[in-house]
Structure formats: C-alpha cells, structure tokens
Amino acid sequence: MSKSGSQLNISIMKEALDTDPQISRMADILEQLRDLNQLIKLHLPRENKFMLKQYEFRKAKFLQELKEILLVYEVSVEDLAT
Secondary structure, three states: OOHHHHHHHHHHHHHHHHHOHHHHHHHHHHHHHHHHHHHHHHHOOOOOHHHHHHHHHHHHHHHHHHHHHHHHOOOOHHHHOO
16 A cells, blocks of 8 residues: 555544544543553462452443443454454
8 A cells, every 4th residue: 555545544543533433432442452451461470369350340331331332333243264
C-alpha cells in the first residue's frame, strides 16, 4: 500500500474513533484487556488468588461488553473464530 493510502486509512480510523462512541469504547476495552492480561501474568507466579480472581472477573466483564458492542455491528464471537 502506498504511503498516501496508508495515511488515508489512518485518517479514516481516527475519524471513526472520534465520531462513533462504540468504536471508541471497543478501543478502550481492548486497552483495558491488554493491561489486565499483564496484571494477571504478574500475579500468577505469586499465587495471589484474591487479586487474580478480581482481574479475571474484570476481564470477563470487559469481554461481555465487547461481545455486546460487536453484536451492534452484526459480528458474533463465532464469526471471529473462523
């Protein structure tokens, strides 16, 4: 892809993030999941089961919210598995 085509795609993505609150929320959830995964890895070796359960609970809530938002775009988790 040419540099100008790449810049156009980035511009379109930024505009979508700015104008569609659900796309913005999906990006936020993905960032939260990335951070939670790092925290889960941090607490696994220490076997801090209380903190680990808290992080896994939060992760499950974010994943459920992400699934609900994807349904607005007629995308299911099963669609992503293919």
